[in-house]
Amino acid sequence: MQLVFVGGGGAAAATTASMSTLSREDNAAMSSEDSSSPDEAELELGLGLSLGGGFKNQQVAVKNQYARILTAKDLPSGVSASSSFSSTSSSSSTLSRANAMAGTKRSADSVSAAPNGASSQVVGWPPIRAYRMNSMVNQAKSVATEEYSSIIGKNESKTAVLEKTNNGSNINNSKVRTSLFVKVNMDGIAIGRKVDLNAHGCYETLAQTLEDMFLRPTPTVNSIRSSAPQHNLMVEATRCPQLLDGSSEFVLTYEDKDGDWMLVGDVPWGMFLSSVKRLRIMRRSEANGLAPSLQERNGRQRNKPI
Amino acid sequence: MLRMARSLPEEVLEHVFSFIHSDKDRNAISMVCKSWYEIERWCRRRIFVGNCYAVNPSMVIRRFPEVRSVELKGKPHFADFNLVPDGWGGYVYPWIAAMANAYPWLEEISLKRMVVTDETLELIAKSFKNFKVLVLSSCEGFSTDGLAAIAANCRNLRQLDLRESEVDDPSGHWLSHFPDSFTSLVSLNISCLGSEVNFSALEHLVGRCPNLRTLRLNRAVPLDRLANILRRAPQLVELGAGTYSAELRPDVFSSIAGAFSGCKELKSLSGFWDVVPGYLPAIYPICSSLTSLNLSYATIQSPDLVKLVSQCQSLQRLWVLDYIEDIGLEALAAFCKDLQELRVFPSEPFALEPNVSLTEQGLVSVSEGCLKLHSVLYFCRQMTNDALVTIARNCPKMTRFRLCIIEPRTSDYITLQPLDDGFGAIVEHCKDLRRLSLSGLLTDRVFEYIGTHAKKLEMLSVAFAGDSDLGLHHVLYGCENLRKLEIRDCPFGDKALLANAAKLETMRSLWMSSCSVSFGACKLLGQKMPRLNIEVIDERGPPDSRPESCPVEKLYIYRTLAGPRFDMPGFVWTMDEDSALRFS
Numbered sequence: 001m002q003l004v005f006v007g008g009g010g011a012a013a014a015t016t017a018s019m020s021t022l023s024r025e026d027n028a029a030m031s032s033e034d035s036s037s038p039d040e041a042e043l044e045l046g047l048g049l050s051l052g053g054g055f056k057n058q059q060v061a062v063k064n065q066y067a068r069i070l071t072a073k074d075l076p077s078g079v080s081a082s083s084s085f086s087s088t089s090s091s092s093s094t095l096s097r098a099n100a101m102a103g104t105k106r107s108a109d110s111v112s113a114a115p116n117g118a119s120s121q122v123v124g125w126p127p128i129r130a131y132r133m134n135s136m137v138n139q140a141k142s143v144a145t146e147e148y149s150s151i152i153g154k155n156e157s158k159t160a161v162l163e164k165t166n167n168g169s170n171i172n173n174s175k176v177r178t179s180l181f182v183k184v185n186m187d188g189i190a191i192g193r194k195v196d197l198n199a200h201g202c203y204e205t206l207a208q209t210l211e212d213m214f215l216r217p218t219p220t221v222n223s224i225r226s227s228a229p230q231h232n233l234m235v236e237a238t239r240c241p242q243l244l245d246g247s248s249e250f251v252l253t254y255e256d257k258d259g260d261w262m263l264v265g266d267v268p269w270g271m272f273l274s275s276v277k278r279l280r281i282m283r284r285s286e287a288n289g290l291a292p293s294l295q296e297r298n299g300r301q302r303n304k305p306i
Numbered sequence: 307m308l309r310m311a312r313s314l315p316e317e318v319l320e321h322v323f324s325f326i327h328s329d330k331d332r333n334a335i336s337m338v339c340k341s342w343y344e345i346e347r348w349c350r351r352r353i354f355v356g357n358c359y360a361v362n363p364s365m366v367i368r369r370f371p372e373v374r375s376v377e378l379k380g381k382p383h384f385a386d387f388n389l390v391p392d393g394w395g396g397y398v399y400p401w402i403a404a405m406a407n408a409y410p411w412l413e414e415i416s417l418k419r420m421v422v423t424d425e426t427l428e429l430i431a432k433s434f435k436n437f438k439v440l441v442l443s444s445c446e447g448f449s450t451d452g453l454a455a456i457a458a459n460c461r462n463l464r465q466l467d468l469r470e471s472e473v474d475d476p477s478g479h480w481l482s483h484f485p486d487s488f489t490s491l492v493s494l495n496i497s498c499l500g501s502e503v504n505f506s507a508l509e510h511l512v513g514r515c516p517n518l519r520t521l522r523l524n525r526a527v528p529l530d531r532l533a534n535i536l537r538r539a540p541q542l543v544e545l546g547a548g549t550y551s552a553e554l555r556p557d558v559f560s561s562i563a564g565a566f567s568g569c570k571e572l573k574s575l576s577g578f579w580d581v582v583p584g585y586l587p588a589i590y591p592i593c594s595s596l597t598s599l600n601l602s603y604a605t606i607q608s609p610d611l612v613k614l615v616s617q618c619q620s621l622q623r624l625w626v627l628d629y630i631e632d633i634g635l636e637a638l639a640a641f642c643k644d645l646q647e648l649r650v651f652p653s654e655p656f657a658l659e660p661n662v663s664l665t666e667q668g669l670v671s672v673s674e675g676c677l678k679l680h681s682v683l684y685f686c687r688q689m690t691n692d693a694l695v696t697i698a699r700n701c702p703k704m705t706r707f708r709l710c711i712i713e714p715r716t717s718d719y720i721t722l723q724p725l726d727d728g729f730g731a732i733v734e735h736c737k738d739l740r741r742l743s744l745s746g747l748l749t750d751r752v753f754e755y756i757g758t759h760a761k762k763l764e765m766l767s768v769a770f771a772g773d774s775d776l777g778l779h780h781v782l783y784g785c786e787n788l789r790k791l792e793i794r795d796c797p798f799g800d801k802a803l804l805a806n807a808a809k810l811e812t813m814r815s816l817w818m819s820s821c822s823v824s825f826g827a828c829k830l831l832g833q834k835m836p837r838l839n840i841e842v843i844d845e846r847g848p849p850d851s852r853p854e855s856c857p858v859e860k861l862y863i864y865r866t867l868a869g870p871r872f873d874m875p876g877f878v879w880t881m882d883e884d885s886a887l888r889f890s
Contacts, residue, residue: 130386130387135579
């Protein structure tokens, strides 16, 4: 079926010098060119299988030349797939190498531009307002009663932690309270979590939160803490967190802007916030090489404000 | 007929026109003849500007000298999802400054997605002596200092609504700036504020405003304060509770329950952060008269939700998290026969696997049980063409249908086909459809269906869909009433855009990001279409530092009488007649 492009109101017809007729056959030809690359199909199959339940459809769907199910997770490794995808889109033969590369870069960018170093998020998808995301994220933190925490425990154990983009809430001239999410990984646990550092005012509450997340997988109800709404209120530390006082088998460390790993707790909280990139709960045995951050800085003779 | 028109005195015509409120009708009146144009423009009191850059303030003021109410919208819709970089624009100050001179009797200002500063709010507070209504929807750039100025100076303020705005609020003391003599408040929405307001100031304010009908509190208002507030305002019609959690105690419970029972007029509830289910029965007494329920921040599980909605027989609007699950939606379908609008939001949008049992079946149930359903926003993880066909057949009166299948390009999970036929059924059966958002695996065929059937469609949102320019062409060519089109991550390039350039002047705006429109095509459009602003948004640097065939990152095209704007940041370029010269 041939389809000739006509200008939308006639006025534009004269400008469309660069147009060509587009036909269904052209489309089909383009797509079949594409799907005849078994390596890509294999790649998608492999990825599909590794994602677990709910993605079985990917296996069969690859046969359908239109069924290119690229998930956000596929994009970084499936960059070649996406570049060929964008090259079929405008069937113009003038598509240059630069174009294809730009397309690739773009799709990679749209993934890497995702919030706070998150790996597999596409910007702005799913389409949920930043306002709602903020509320949901704050929600996940607050623990009010036993019923509530058991429900949350059930959900948290099988899902990734909610994201929040920092981009949308940074306003030029005002100091809106934004979230500062950083990833937290623990040695021996495959799935990392995220924690909002701006919701804490000191190391103690942060460490307690992390202990609850990682060292006590089913949250227990601390009767003193459960009675107070958590939102924006600093909870008094009821005991010195094990992660900080050296009694635990694990220590809490962080990676700073320069890529160095430091022990958490040595610098003032504000300074910590401004330099932390991510956290890691490390086995004490592995952390022996880490001196407290101050010593380390001096040792490397770097010029840093105290 | 002409003679009659000439013979009617102006005052009579003006009186007749005063009954005409809709913009469309007013515009039609103004086109009848020159004298009607003149009469109409002097008596138009409400102005709606859907894109603040489509006209400039002086044009509006010149034509309509006696305006009392202004509504402006700024950033494109996709700014809600962080697709528009900060600093893009949407500054309202120039409008306020112009209106401060021209409209001293201005009473109402409604802004959406605009940048509002404290300076702006102070100017509003000082310039309009009879100021009554301020609605700031999804705005940003201001703090509670600006709000304090409004509170202190607007003696006749009736409505202050900050819905979903980002406010810098270091303290809640701005509320105390309402003088003790201030009693005119009818509607207050501070649900977006992060920090505590001064509770006694709030209670005192609520207590002395006898006409208060809408009160939306923020999360920082704890449950035990709610009872006090409700007792002071039993006439409330719309309430947004704050945090709905506290230690379960019978005295607190009976206090809350009693306060709710006292509010015989309550029709709308929202808020409910951090819900403790044990306190839900406190609202059971008023459920039967509720018409609107927004539980989209409430982490209540389906058994409690079922108990709740089964008592809300008058419910017309429900916003809820997907904790409601299919089983809760079945209950909704069974008990809430008057339901018109349903929005189901995802509780864990980034989870790899579903955390709740909410599928296409839930929406199908509601479509079967609620015959008045016409507005849907549904986030889910799986869908079938059959389900969509069923929904389309059950709801021919659908006007807004937004489906978001969380994983991009998800096919029909049973047949593994694209969802073209399903959405095709929606546009075919729902002849009054005005707004549509697509998701899932979609080919050019769905756009052919849309172009063929969706004749009343005004707004279309597309993501990760289509195969070629043919798709975009179908929509631009076929959708006669299309006003707003927003597209992201689709393989649409230059052809369809250039072929339908004239169509763009009949629309408010077109957004395309992560598509394949080349810089060359943008320049061409800019040259040929002087009444369009072609804005290239590209954070990689000037577009002419790359080949012409290189696709732009983001493209925002809108019709305008005001020409290119002057407040663009460094990453936005306008393609205009001179762009060919400038960029060569």
